[in-house]
Structures are given as structure tokens and as C-alpha cells.
Amino acid sequence: MGKIEWxxxxxxxxxxxxLIYATGGIVGVAGQFRGWQFAAFGIAAGVFxxxxxxxxxxxxxxxxxxxxGQYCFTVCVNAFGPLTRNYYVRAFLHAALCVPGGFMLxxxxxxxxxxxxxxxxxxxxxxxxxxxxxxxxxxxxKRVGDSIKEPPQNPPPRPPPELRRKKxxxxxxxxxxxxxxxxxxx
Amino acid sequence: xxxxxxNHGLSAFILVVWxxxxxxxxxxxxxxxxxxxxxxxxxxxxxxxxxWARAPAAVLNFNCMLILLPVCRNLLSLLRGSxxxxxxxxxxxxxxxxxxxxxxxxxxxxxxxxxxVAHLLNAEWYTNSFQGQYGPxxxxxxxxxxSSELKTTYLNPVRSNSTTPTLLVFTTIxxxxxxxxxxxxxLMITSSMEVIRRSYYEVFWYTHHLFIIFFAGxxxxxxxxxxxxxQVTDPPHNTSFCEDQPExxxxxxxxxxxxxxxxxxxxxxxxxxxxxxYLCERLLRFIRYMQPVSYRKIVIRPSKVLELQLVKxxxxxxxxxxxxxxxxxxxxxxxxxxxxxxxxxxxxxxVHIRSVGDWTEDLIKxxxxxxxxxxGPKMAVDGPFGTASEDVFDYEVSMLVGAGIGVTPFxxxxxxxxYKFKDSDPKLRTKRVNHAMVHxxxxxxxxxxxxxxxxxxxxxxDKEFEQVRQENPSSVVGTFLCxxxxxxxxxxxxxxxxxxxxxxxxxxxxxxxxx
Numbered sequence: 001m002g003k004i005e006w007x008x009x010x011x012x013x014x015x016x017x018x019l020i021y022a023t024g025g026i027v028g029v030a031g032q033f034r035g036w037q038f039a040a041f042g043i044a045a046g047v048f049x050x051x052x053x054x055x056x057x058x059x060x061x062x063x064x065x066x067x068x069g070q071y072c073f074t075v076c077v078n079a080f081g082p083l084t085r086n087y088y089v090r091a092f093l094h095a096a097l098c099v100p101g102g103f104m105l106x107x108x109x110x111x112x113x114x115x116x117x118x119x120x121x122x123x124x125x126x127x128x129x130x131x132x133x134x135x136x137x138x139x140x141x142k143r144v145g146d147s148i149k150e151p152p153q154n155p156p157p158r159p160p161p162e163l164r165r166k167k168x169x170x171x172x173x174x175x176x177x178x179x180x181x182x183x184x185x186x
Numbered sequence: 187x188x189x190x191x192x193n194h195g196l197s198a199f200i201l202v203v204w205x206x207x208x209x210x211x212x213x214x215x216x217x218x219x220x221x222x223x224x225x226x227x228x229x230x231x232x233x234x235x236x237x238w239a240r241a242p243a244a245v246l247n248f249n250c251m252l253i254l255l256p257v258c259r260n261l262l263s264l265l266r267g268s269x270x271x272x273x274x275x276x277x278x279x280x281x282x283x284x285x286x287x288x289x290x291x292x293x294x295x296x297x298x299x300x301x302x303v304a305h306l307l308n309a310e311w312y313t314n315s316f317q318g319q320y321g322p323x324x325x326x327x328x329x330x331x332x333s334s335e336l337k338t339t340y341l342n343p344v345r346s347n348s349t350t351p352t353l354l355v356f357t358t359i360x361x362x363x364x365x366x367x368x369x370x371x372x373l374m375i376t377s378s379m380e381v382i383r384r385s386y387y388e389v390f391w392y393t394h395h396l397f398i399i400f401f402a403g404x405x406x407x408x409x410x411x412x413x414x415x416x417q418v419t420d421p422p423h424n425t426s427f428c429e430d431q432p433e434x435x436x437x438x439x440x441x442x443x444x445x446x447x448x449x450x451x452x453x454x455x456x457x458x459x460x461x462x463x464y465l466c467e468r469l470l471r472f473i474r475y476m477q478p479v480s481y482r483k484i485v486i487r488p489s490k491v492l493e494l495q496l497v498k499x500x501x502x503x504x505x506x507x508x509x510x511x512x513x514x515x516x517x518x519x520x521x522x523x524x525x526x527x528x529x530x531x532x533x534x535x536x537v538h539i540r541s542v543g544d545w546t547e548d549l550i551k552x553x554x555x556x557x558x559x560x561x562g563p564k565m566a567v568d569g570p571f572g573t574a575s576e577d578v579f580d581y582e583v584s585m586l587v588g589a590g591i592g593v594t595p596f597x598x599x600x601x602x603x604x605y606k607f608k609d610s611d612p613k614l615r616t617k618r619v620n621h622a623m624v625h626x627x628x629x630x631x632x633x634x635x636x637x638x639x640x641x642x643x644x645x646x647x648d649k650e651f652e653q654v655r656q657e658n659p660s661s662v663v664g665t666f667l668c669x670x671x672x673x674x675x676x677x678x679x680x681x682x683x684x685x686x687x688x689x690x691x692x693x694x695x696x697x698x699x700x701x
Contacts, residue, residue, distance in 0.1 A: 031310060034351075
């Protein structure tokens with residue numbers, strides 16, 4: 001699995017884990033279960049994880065796809081500097097947050113999912129990945145002035161018809177056989 | 187409105203039927219458990235959380251049965267072949283198999299959530315009942331134990347004061363399998379997100395094999411028979427009369443001790459069929475993997491496109507179909523789809539492979555290092571599988587739109603048209619090409635030899651559709667696309683916009699193939 005950026009999967013997993021943690025917590029509190037305090041913690045931790053994980057990181061290679069409306073979250077998360085950029089910190093944070101969920105049935109699924117997300121983040125950190133904010137580009141991609149001064153160097157891709165017709169004597173090196181015989185009449 | 191019906195009618199109908207079945211199952215089983223007299227005492231302990239857990243369970247049974255079927259590509263190919271009598275609209279539905287698979291997956295996820303929340307409540311309330319928090323009736327019911335001396339059977343799966351909901355879940359078959367398969371489901375879903383799938387197909391593919399654990403756990407999920415219903419006793423136990431006097435049960439002849447038994451597990455009956463079908467599908471892929479494939483020609487094209495001409499004994503294809511390739515030297519388990527660019531009339535089949543990710547890059551690198559005229563790495567081929575392009579010859583007029591590597595199926599079609607005209611194939615309905623062949627010497631396009639020029643660059647779709655409509659009144663025009671999603675949306679809208687229900691006017695049917 002050559003170029004995988006583990007952080008991308010860790011991000012999806014932790015976002016899902018946050019939602020599950022919070023949902024389990026809501027059930028625990030609303031149903032007034034025994035140990036509802038753990039459920040209340042689950043709601044808080046789940047919401048926090050969702051807010052932290054909502055903004056996607058910029059990818060090392062390739063185009064990054066933003067989540068809808070993630071810009072304000074990006075700015076907030078970016079403000080914490082190395083605490084949020086470093087994936088070792090995130091792995092440890094998720095591991096710590098998930099532990100109280102294991103004490104109560106309603107939050108146990110959230111606990112395990114967040115634990116798995118923590119492990120994937122650990123893998124991402126070991127591979128040297130880190131979180132980068134996706135910020136709008138400051139400079140315009142094209143400068144109009146320059147392109148006018150530089151005419152295209154190469155002719156357009158479609159060569160004139162005479163050169164594209166395969167010559168009858170060059171059929172051996174051709175990549176495919178003509179289904180019908182080709183007559184040279186130009 | 188009429189245009190929408192022509193292009194989307196059957197899909198909408200299937201969705202309505204599927205949703206209708208889901209709703210029916212949910213409501214039927216909700217009422218069954220909410221009002222059934224045999225669950226009167228169970229409801230005493232659990233309230234409405236019982237039907238809220240059982241209704242999604244029924245919907246889950248149905249959808250877990252359905253989810254394996256859209257990914258059995260050989261089965262779908264078989265169905266496609268047998269629908270040749272029933273019209274192209276039916277066959278087009280089979281193109282949307284992955285969309286249906288995802289829809290069913292979302293329903294499974296939603297129902298799992300409802301089912302799990304209801305069972306969280308059940309576990310808590312069973313525990314509370316045992317500890318006497320819900321009054322004497324619930325307490326007495328919970329005290330019933332499985333005892334042959336006292337001739338009692340239990341109702342409450344919680345059997346001791348030290349049992350917590352967590353302990354209940356992890357010491358019962360239902361609870362343990364439930365947690366494991368829910369976890370498997372969550373991992374499958376997070377790794378199937380579009381971002382992950384498009385960038386790291388391997389993560390998606392390998393993680394998705396957790397479905398084996400999912401189905402194994404699902405089949406055993408009900409083996410513990412933890413949902414108990416009241417059995418008929420002799421003399422009968424009348425719940426409405428006896429529920430007010432639990433202390434008299436067994437002493438009063440009208441109220442013998444109620445007996446309970448667990449429900450027979452049913453999930454396996456729903457899923458065993460599709461599981462066998464899917465197993466056959468994987469077996470077939472394995473058999474095809476073992477069949478020998480040899481290279482006829484290997485060409486490396488500009489912009490990192492590799493053309494492979496392969497020969498496989500007994501291989502028959504139709505125009506525009508695709509195959510799955512597996513190269514054990516690169517990866518034992520990965521199969522990747524490629525459209526065939528050769529025509530069925532040729533004695534080999536070819537694919538054009540673009541360098542996109544790990545697997546394709548490795549293949550191109552391997553091939554570049556081959557000696558001149560040498561055989562390529564061992565390759566396994568599964569297929570061929572059908573696409574919308576098979577229907578090209580059924581339309582009087584066809585518009586073929588290929589974007590990027592998406593021109594590949596149309597190369598196959600155009601080559602096949604060449605051969606068909608060369609052999610004067612009478613089954614070819616396509617009229618426009620007929621016209622081109624008469625004038626083929628004069629102003630034919632060089633790439634394909636047809637009169638209609640292969641146009642390059644991005645066309646103005648409104649102009650193109652208007653022109654086709656004017657040139658072909660009262661015709662059915664098939665529009666075929668192999669290309670990106672954005673272009674598909676565009677073309678689909680144009681097909682709807684320029685179609686008329688009036689049979690004297692032009693009708694555009696949109697067909698899309700994309701991986």
C-alpha cells in the first residue's frame with residue numbers, strides 16, 4: 001500500500017467515532033442509566049472530537065477535498081499550533097478520551113471506535129504525517145501579463161491529415177491492423 | 187415531466203418498491219411485538235423498546251439479504267444476457283448496481299443505529315427489572331429461573347444481582363456478536379468514504395472484506411434465543427387476569443406459572459441464499475484466475491498509456507464490455523476493471539491502461555523492463571462484463587461521448603462497426619453509419635474512417651443536441667457516455683431537456699458507464 005496517507009482514514013474513523021460516542025452518551029443521559037456521568041462525559045468528548053476532526057488536513061500529494069463549511073473550523077484548529085498539527089498528540093488525546101467510555105455500555109462502542117482511530121493516527125504519526133490547514137490561495141494562479149508575452153511553443157496536438165494516415169509500408173510497426181486496406185492517395 | 191419518466195422511471199419505481207417493503211417490514215414487526223399477546227410479559231419489563239429493537243431487526247434481515255446481490259457481477263452479466271428480450275430499460279437498471287449497493291448499506295447503517303439504541307435501553311431495563319425497580323410484577327417475572335424442579339423457565343436474561351448491562355452484553359452470544367459486527371460495519375463504512383476509495387483503493391478493498399466477519403456474526407446473532415415469548419400452558423395462563431396477582435401464580439388453578447421460550451433464529455434463512463451465490467461468484471473468479479492468458483502484443487503509448495493485446499482460449503466478448511485484470515506479481519488479491527478497446531470480430535482482446543495509482547504504475551514499470559518481444563507478467567482475466575455500450579447498435583442514431591480514457595469503449599464500438607459493414611452484418615440497425623460507408627473514400631475521418639468526424643476538444647452541448655434533433659426527427663437517439671461524473675450530470679440534463687414524449691419527435695436516452 002505505497003502512498004497511503006493514514007491520517008485520511010484516521011480522520012474519517014475519528015469523526016464517526018465522535019458521533020457514535022456522543023449518541024451513546026445522549027442515550028445514557030436521556031435514559032438515566034446507571035453510570036450516566038460517564039455518558040455525560042461521552043457527549044462532551046464526542047462533540048469535542050467531532051469539532052477537532054471536522055476540518056480535513058491538506059494532503060501531502062494530490063488534491064485535497066474540503067468538507068462543506070470547514071473553513072472556520074480550520075482557522076480554530078490551526079490556532080492551537082503544534083498541539084493539533086502533531087498526530088502523536090492526537091493519538092494520545094483520542095486514547096485518553098476513549099477510556100471513560102469503556103465503563104458504561106452505552107458509550108462502549110464509541111470508546112472502541114475512538115481507540116481504533118487513535119491507533120490509525122499513531123500509524124500516521126510514525127509515517128511522519130502531520131496536519132496542514134487547507135487555506136485559500138493568496139496569489140492568483142495565472143498572471144495575465146506573462147502569458148501574452150509568451151506564445152505557445154508547440155503547435156496544436158492534431159497534425160495535418162497527410163502525416164496521420166499510416167503508410168502501407170509501415171504496417172509492421174503500427175500498433176493495430178487496419179480493418180480495411182489503406183490506399184495511399186494523397 | 188414525461189422526459190423524466192422516460193429516463194428515470196424504472197429506477198424510481200424500483201426505489202419505491204424497495205422502500206415500500208422496508209416500511210412494511212418495519213411496521214408489521216413493530217406491531218407484532220408491540221401488540222402480540224405472547225410478548226405481554228416481555229413488554230412489562232421492556233416497554234416499547236422491544237418492538238423498537240425487533241422492527242429494525244426485520245428490516246436488517248431484508249437488507250442484509252439484498253446487499254450481496256448487486257456485487258455479484260457474473261450473476262448480473264447472466265441476467266443482462268437473459269433480458270435481451272425485455273428491452274434496454276431493464277438492462278440499464280443493472281448498470282446502477284453499485285448505487286443500489288450503497289443505498290442498501292446506508293439503510294443497514296441506519297437500522298443498526300436504531301436497533302443498537304433500542305438494545306441499550308433493553309439491557310438497562312432488564313437489569314433494573316431484576317433489581318426490582320419496576321414493581322412487583324416485573325420483579326416476579328424476573329425471578330423466574332430455568333429450573334426443572336420448580337418447573338419454571340426464565341424470561342429475563344439477567345439472572346443475578348451482579349450483572350450489569352455491560353456484562354450482560356459481553357456474556358451473551360447476541361451481545362458479543364452484536365458488538366463485533368457493529369464494529370466491523372463501522373470500519374467498513376469509514377473506509378468506503380469516497381475520499382478514501384478514490385485515493386487508496388487498497389484500504390477500501392481489504393477493509394471491506396470485514397463483511398465476512400459481519401455475515402458470520404450475523405448468522406449466529408440470534409443463536410442465544412434471548413428474545414423470549416410466552417408459551418401456551420395447560421391450563422392456559424390468562425395474562426390480563428393473572429398479572430395483578432403474581433404472588434398467586436402456581437397456587438391458583440387459573441394462573442399456572444407462565445412458561446417462556448426463546449424465538450427460533452431466523453436471520454440465516456434470509457441471508458443463506460445470497461451468501462451461497464456470492465461464494466459461487468468468488469469461486470468463478472478464482473477459476474477464471476487459473477485459466478492461462480498469453481500476450482499477443484504489448485505497446486507503450488504516449489501519456490503513459492499501456493496497450494495490452496491478450497489471448498485467452500474460449501474468451502468471447504461483445505462490444506464495449508470490460509474485464510477485470512489481476513496480476514499476482516503486483517498483488518495477489520486485487521482485481522482492477524478495464525474496458526476492452528478491441529472489437530469482437532478480432533481474434534484477440536486488448537485493453538488500454540492509464541497510469542493512475544499503485545497497481546497501474548507498477549504494471550507499466552514491469553512492462554517497460556521486459557526484453558524485446560518477451561511475454562508479460564502472468565495475468566488473470568475475469569469477465570467479460572456488460573456495459574451500456576452493448577446497446578449502441580439497437581438505436582437508430584447513437585451519440586458517443588468519450589472523455590479522456592473514457593474513449594476506450596467507443597474505440598471498440600467504432601472498430602466493430604467497421605467489421606460489421608465489411609461483412610455486411612444485417613443485424614446492424616445503425617442508420618447513420620450506413621450512410622457514411624457509401625462515401626467512405628471521400629471525406630471520412632482519418633482515425634476511424636467514418637464520415638462523422640471524431641471531434642476533439644470540449645463541445646457546446648446545446649448546439650450538438652439541437653443539431654442532432656434537427657437532423658433526426660422522430661428518431662430514438664441513444665447517448666452513451668464514458669467519462670467523469672460532472673459530464674454525466676450535464677449530459678443527462680441535456681437528454682431530458684431535448685427529449686419529447688411525442689413519438690413524432692426525437693427522444694434521447696442517456697446511458698452511462700463509469701467505474
